[in-house]
Amino acid sequence: MSxxxxxxGSVNTIIPNVDGTAQPAKIESKTEPRIDGLRPFFLKTGIIENANGSSxxxxxxxxxxxxxxxxxxxRGSFIDRASFSVExxxxxxxxxxxxxxxxxxxISASSAANTTNQTNVNVNGRTGLTSIEHKISSYIETSxxxxxxLEKYPKSTIDVFVTIISTDSSLGGSYSDTKMLSLVNWVLNASSVALVDSGIEVKDVVTSGVAHLQNDVLVLDPTEIQEKDEGxxxxxxxxxxxRNDEIVGIWIEGDQTNLENSQVDHLLDGCxxxxxxxxxxxxxxxTTS
Amino acid sequence: MILSPAERSYLYDSLAQSPPIRPDSRSDHQFRPLEAKTAFLPGSNGSARIRLMDGSECIISVKAKVVLASQESSLIECDIDIAGFRDDSNFVSNLKFYLTNLLLHNFPVRYLKLTSRYAFKLFLDCIVVSHSSYPLSLISLTSYLALKTTRLPLLVSDVNDEEIAEQPTFSDDWDNAKYIDDYLKEGETFEPPIFITLGVIGPNLIIDPSTEEEQVLENGLIISFYNNNVITPISNINLATNSNNSNFKGLNRTLITKGIALGNKYCPAIISALNTLIEQDDEEGTIF
Structure with a gap:
């Protein structure tokens, strides 16, 4: 009974899914050199039968x-919103x-391991996560x-499990932040797809981008880094x-001595x-599958 | 402490005002008062302790070891121990990752080189005895004080050991030990990198959010500062320990630019306050 x-107002009102805040005026970028090529990627969903969603x-x-x-x-105490965790x-x-x-x-341990074609020495039998795994997990969770x-799912948990089956070892040397960020980027995109596949209600599909800026050249989805350079x-x-391009996750790494706002703008535009x-x-x- | 829905809404509304009204009447760029003590651990090369007024306390000890530089992946290593948290928990691992990452990228390790083969390796041992808000800036400010007051024994053997292999030997007299600052060129000062945490709420950014404020924040930013500039790493973070913060949402990109500007504006004041603190710290004072 109404x-x-x-x-x-009318019963079937739909509130548009955008907030009213204006986007910052886009600074017209000069013709900065930019390498836009995105690697092709292969995507498949629903491969794991007993999970609610998978990618x-x-x-x-x-x-x-x-x-x-x-x-x-x-079981146990009541919670009014689902709790969400990523591993x-x-x-x-x-x-x-x-x-x-x-x-x-x-170094000595891992180089010894390299010779026997094993890169990680004492991880077989480990129970917890390594620092890097913890960091990636919390980036995905925050984003x-x-x-x-979560309000739709009281008294429940939503758990996301990410397994990295292979990594791009061609990217840079062993010391490369870009490699880490690039991996994080694709992990996030894969997790978003899995979340959509599971049918859990989301406000928007989170997607992410990765960019590398060196000598004012912006490279999207960097695959090989030229020699490591200051700056x-x-x-x-x-x-x-x-949702108005809201940023849900950001992580900047670099070797420069100061960070200009223009650099950050440039990187965020690229991402x-x-x-x-x-x-x-x-x-x-x-839509096609 | 968990806030009731009414308290949360009241706190949110006052923090989203412009200028924000904070529960402890700080302005948006003000740190909580802290007291600190440096160089009190006789067995380590450098040490510092910071206590905040809410009872949060962090102790850091820096120890140096002579190593063969070629066998080490990095010349600085951190370990963090937080009372009440398992060492392998996500919370502790992330803090450790943040601090290690900051120091690996921004610590001038070239000054730790002794000879062409040998170098000092610094070990930071960090204990958070008690904390209420996210302890990263507490840990990082303490590490600033500890590294700044770290003294390394004076090398008396020859620096050039390319021709003849020689073990480095050091002066017996601790009074000859040098601060890292002393190795720098004239006019340069050694100021280790620091982290600050910023809370995002409505159109506002608040520096150093307290535990109550953390529960209503829309997002959090971690900004690092070194040599008078905001530098990387920069990232966003959910500062509330439970994922049950219903205000948590994405941030507008103007806030990131604003955060960097805020860091550039106020961090020099934090650094100079810490430097004054070291200068005024007397050797004899009791640590309690």
């Missing part, structure tokens, strides 16, 4: 598999970007969290493209363009 004493993504030599379990009921794991013998710096594997309508900056940024291209590809995948 309320007849108040003016409530499989191949780009270059990176192979990423994501499965989404949820909403699953929890990202590399397969045991996959080399992790920058692992010698963060995962306490010394996807704003997009999921190179890499950035991965994730967006909700239909945004790439995220839109990825989004278009994902859209066409879902």
């Amino acid at each position: 309320d007849r004493r108040r003016l409530l 499989y993504l191949e780009v270059g030599n990176n192979i990423i598999e994501v499965s989404v379990y949820g909403p699953r009921p929890i 990202c794991k590399f397969l045991p013998f996959i080399s992790q970007p920058n692992e010698h710096l963060y995962n306490n594997t010394s 996807l969290l704003p997009s999921i309508v 190179s900056v890499s950035c991965v940024a994730s967006f909700m493209n239909l 945004n363009d790439m995220s839109k291209k990825v989004r278009a590809n994902i859209n066409s995948y879902f």
Whole structure:
């Protein structure tokens, strides 16, 4: 029974899914050199039967598999919104970007391991995640969290499990932040697709882009970095493209001595363009398959 | 402490005002007051402790070891221990990743080189005895003080060991030990990199959010600062420990530019405050 004493407007009102804040005036970029080529990627969903949603993504030599379990009921205390968690794991013998710096594997140990064609020494039998895995997990969690309508799923959990089956070892040397950011970028895109496949309600599909800026040359989806140079900056940024290009995740790494706002703008423009291209590809995948 | 829906809404509305009204009446760019003590651990090369008024406390000890530079992947290594959290938890791992990442990229390791073969390797041991808000800026400010007051023994053997292999030997007299600052060229000062946390709420950015503020924030930014400039790494973060923060949402890109500008404007003041603190710190003072 509707309320007849108040003016409530029509029943089937749809509130547009955008907020009113204006986009910053786009600074007309000079004809800065820019390399736009995006690598082709292979995408498939629904490959894991007992998960609610799953995706499989191949780009270059990176192979990423994501499965989404949820909403699953929890026992015990009541929560009014679903709790969301992400766990990202590399397969045991996959080399992790920058692992010698963060995962306490010394050079001598890993070079000894390299000779026997094993890159990671003591990981077989480990129970916890390495520092890099923890960091990637929390980036994905922070970026996807704003997009999921957690209020729809009280008393439940949504768990995302990412498995990195293969990494692009061709990208730079062992010390390359760009390699790490590029991997994070594709992990995020794969996770978004898996989330859509699971049918969990989202406000928008989060997609992300990665860009590398060196000597004022912006490269989208960098695959090979020229010799490491002072002043190179890499950035991965994730967006909700239909919600006013809101940034849900950002991570900038570099070796420069100062960071200009113009550089950040330039990088974010690049990441945004790439995220839109990825989004278009994902859209066409879902509409045609 | 978990806020009730009414408290959350009140706090959110006051923080989203312009200028924001913060519960402890700080302005948007003001840090919480802290007290610090440096160089109090006799067994380490450098040490520092910071206590905040809410009882948060962090102790960092820096130890140096002579290593063969070719066998080490990095000349600086950190370990973080947080009371009440498992070492392999996501929380602790991420903090450790942040600090390691910051120092690997922005610490001038060239000054740790002793000879062509040998170098000092610095080990940062960090204990957070108690904390309420996200402890990254607390840890990073403490590491600033500890690294700044780190003294390394004076090398007395020959620097050039390319022709004849020689183990480095050091002066017995601790009074001859040098600060890292002393190795720098005239006119340069050694100021280790720091992190600041910014809370995003409505159109506002607030520096150093407290634990109550963290629960209503829309997003968080981590900005690093070194040599009078905002530098990388920069990232966003969910500062509330539980993912149950219903305000959490994406951020407008103008806020990132604003955050960098804010860092460039106010971080020099933080650095100079910490430097004054070191100058005024007397050797004899009690640490309690």
